[in-house]
Amino acid sequence: MKEDLDKFVVSLNKYITEPQNKHLQIEYRIKTVNDEIRWIRTRGMAIWDEEGNPIRVAGSITDITEQRLADEKIHRLAFFDSLTGLPNRALLMDRFSIAEANARRRGKSIAVFFLDLDNFKTINDTMGHTYGDKLLLKVGEQLRLKLRKSDTIARLGGDEFIMLQTNISSMDEVYKLAARMLNVFKRPWKLDEREFYVTASIGISIYPNDGTDLKELMKNADAAMYRAKEKGRNNFQIFTPELNMKIMERMEIENHLRKAADRKEFVLYYQPQIELATGSVRCVEALIRWSDPHMGWIMPEAFIHIAEETGLIGNIGEWVMSTACAQLRKWHDEGHDDLRISVNLSAKQFQQQDIFEKIMDIVEKTGIKPEWLELEITESLAMQDLEHTTSILSRIRDAGFGISLDDFGKGYSSLNYLKALPITNLKIDKTFIHGITSSVNQAKIVKALISLAHSMDLTVTAEGVESSAQLGFLLKERCDTAQGYLFSKPKPSKDINLSSYRTCVETCMEMTS
Numbered sequence: 001m002k003e004d005l006d007k008f009v010v011s012l013n014k015y016i017t018e019p020q021n022k023h024l025q026i027e028y029r030i031k032t033v034n035d036e037i038r039w040i041r042t043r044g045m046a047i048w049d050e051e052g053n054p055i056r057v058a059g060s061i062t063d064i065t066e067q068r069l070a071d072e073k074i075h076r077l078a079f080f081d082s083l084t085g086l087p088n089r090a091l092l093m094d095r096f097s098i099a100e101a102n103a104r105r106r107g108k109s110i111a112v113f114f115l116d117l118d119n120f121k122t123i124n125d126t127m128g129h130t131y132g133d134k135l136l137l138k139v140g141e142q143l144r145l146k147l148r149k150s151d152t153i154a155r156l157g158g159d160e161f162i163m164l165q166t167n168i169s170s171m172d173e174v175y176k177l178a179a180r181m182l183n184v185f186k187r188p189w190k191l192d193e194r195e196f197y198v199t200a201s202i203g204i205s206i207y208p209n210d211g212t213d214l215k216e217l218m219k220n221a222d223a224a225m226y227r228a229k230e231k232g233r234n235n236f237q238i239f240t241p242e243l244n245m246k247i248m249e250r251m252e253i254e255n256h257l258r259k260a261a262d263r264k265e266f267v268l269y270y271q272p273q274i275e276l277a278t279g280s281v282r283c284v285e286a287l288i289r290w291s292d293p294h295m296g297w298i299m300p301e302a303f304i305h306i307a308e309e310t311g312l313i314g315n316i317g318e319w320v321m322s323t324a325c326a327q328l329r330k331w332h333d334e335g336h337d338d339l340r341i342s343v344n345l346s347a348k349q350f351q352q353q354d355i356f357e358k359i360m361d362i363v364e365k366t367g368i369k370p371e372w373l374e375l376e377i378t379e380s381l382a383m384q385d386l387e388h389t390t391s392i393l394s395r396i397r398d399a400g401f402g403i404s405l406d407d408f409g410k411g412y413s414s415l416n417y418l419k420a421l422p423i424t425n426l427k428i429d430k431t432f433i434h435g436i437t438s439s440v441n442q443a444k445i446v447k448a449l450i451s452l453a454h455s456m457d458l459t460v461t462a463e464g465v466e467s468s469a470q471l472g473f474l475l476k477e478r479c480d481t482a483q484g485y486l487f488s489k490p491k492p493s494k495d496i497n498l499s500s501y502r503t504c505v506e507t508c509m510e511m512t513s
């Protein structure tokens, strides 16, 4: 409060000794008799006598405490994260520009740390958002303790924290801080009487080597953080130019992908699914291929996730479905009247509110029956929101479409999904099929899966069948359909063989009997 008093006296003196100052305005704090601190604004104007001497002051004294508090709140909202009280993006930018000017002048570096908690979503989902929020607050507090006063830690939202380590002269300092950060996660977190472990992945980029503005440095640190996740989480990675190459590649794919549909660069390949009891083609799976004039042939695994992240999957998915249905119509017209077609659906497509109407529309326009179309979905799709997925899938199934659970065994493979989802067919992932002949346990799992699915009135498709030995096992276990290079690789519509694969199946039967 002493400085407030000094300020007051200085202003008053100045006002009185310099009569050209017509008004007086001072804001200061006072301590009340109850020891409360209040902000006061005093405004005044001197009244002078004829000889030019000040004789009294007229004005007002106002308590502006509430206004000051509101101003502070606005300031906090503008520059701090409301959950953790840590700086937000705006303040981080500000701090970076000061650190950058310093580093430039003194020839030093700045490290930008991008930290993301591993499996935070699971904590939120299982323990609730309030619990998740408390954890973020604690993590923020602990991380802040590991930094020097001149460093900054900010939260950008979600479970992402950014740290600026300023004035560094060697990478050693960076490694040490990264290790200290990871150490924070070595102990269990105690919250509401519960104890549990959470780990984090960290990506680091260095100013000026990896970028000179914060946006670029954060983008590169983010790429390094993804690398840390890929490497099994709970570790840190430093950005490298090779990672940059990956980003550039991704950006190139993204740019081209935006134009690919208009330029008619997508094609569908088809792979038959063989009914093992008869050797005939029960269904063909439509698999997308992209031929870019500069990059050549691009397989779906290299671009579907980008299409999903950029929202392009909606249009691509509709194109796939219309083209596949039109092709089926053509095959039916050519005499393959029992043939069905299966189309892969992405999780993102499923989030469209009108997905059911879109599917119905395509089916009607191309003149095919719902019974002829099978939709392949993956567990990751179901996991997004089980209730929503189940209700839409039920509508789809009730309309007569088939629903296949694809890649079963690849991810979490919860039997829960098998029970909850209204599916009609189970596709066992190729990794399991490949393991049939090399691992006794995998063979046992496939055998059990087939019988489990049958007991639930589901048909079973084995994917990725490559050898007669695998086919022999599947025949013995009464798997319904099989798909794989043993019969045919995915091919353009004109090249695919839709007649019987009976000889292939029978030869295999003879070999294994």
Ligand code: C2E
Residues within 6 Å of the ligand: 271, 286, 287, 288, 299, 300, 301, 304, 317, 320, 344, 345, 346, 376, 406, 407, 430, 463, 464, 465, 466, 483, 484, 485, 486, 490
């Ligand atoms: P998927 O639906 O599980 O498709 C089966 C994948 O296994 C295909 O890869 C196919 O070429 C491959 N495959 C088939 N038989 C064998 C075999 O005997 N051995 C081996 N090693 N592989 C075999 P592809 O065409 O590269 O597609 C990969 C994934 O991309 C698909 O997996 C599917 O999830 C996705 N995908 C493909 N087309 C589309 C599409 O139109 N829309 C969406 N959303 N996803 C698609």
Ligand code: MG
Residues within 6 Å of the ligand: 285, 344, 376, 406
């Ligand atoms: Mg599939």
Ligand code: MG
Residues within 6 Å of the ligand: 406, 407, 427, 429, 463
């Ligand atoms: Mg599959």
